[in-house]
Amino acid sequence: MLRLPFMAPLPPARLTESQKQAYADQGYLLGLPPIYTRAEMDAINAELPNLLALLKPGETSGDIREWHHTSTYLYDIVMNPRILDLVEGILGPNFYVWGSHFFIKPPRSAGTVPWHQDAYYWPLSPCNTVTVWVAFDDVDEVNGGMKLIPGSHKGGLMKHGTTDDANATLSLGLADGSGFSTASAVQFRLKAGEVSMHDDRAIHGSQANPSDRRRAGLTIRYSGTNVKADLSISPDFVAHLCRGVDTYGHTPYAPAPTLRYARKDYRRGEATAEGYGLNPVAAAK
């Protein structure tokens, strides 16, 4: 765990009943207590180049996917008890972490994230996965912060199509007007060290970053132990139990990493920008 002796620990971060209800109703949460102080976030950011240095020619920060399995730098973040307390408020006492993925938009960069539902991409069932988006920078409407359509998690998974946005960082997305409207989309604004949470069925996306500020976030995916990955699609799928017990027994667990910075590579190149391969149930619709 990241331990910085010169800082007082932040107080516990449990969800209130009204926050749990808001998540159930709207499919997301903002306004959560900060996970890291500004100084802690500065220290975390100062280490990030060590991870980026492991990228191969042609790779980008978006290729840092699931490296929490190999790097204690990321493992310490995904296992931060303050984050796990928040997640427990949504998933209950028994859950694991399986995914982590950077979404870094450098200053004046054109990359967008098309409107999508995460669960469309993941061969996981049932839908019981929470994303925690950890802000490495201050993020807002100016530097391409995420937007999400409240309540959209209740409408089921929608068929995604290939996007015609040349700058899209996902190849599949949902077009505005194709069964949903972006008119009600909420702009996420976070300070560095804060997090948002969203449901795996909530429709969300983000615009380019025309600003002079970087916009970096780490997404972390937590699932209830009832969630089963289709290992025929994702043979490399592994998880770490975060809290409680797994009485289901269908999830392979990995040992904690020991190195501060190390890559995770895949046997079949299965982890793409979209994730692990399409959810077979959703894709068949």
Ligand SMILES: O=C(O)CCC(=O)C(=O)O
């Ligand atoms: O960071 C972004 O702009 C998008 C993140 C995202 O799509 C996700 O968390 O699934």
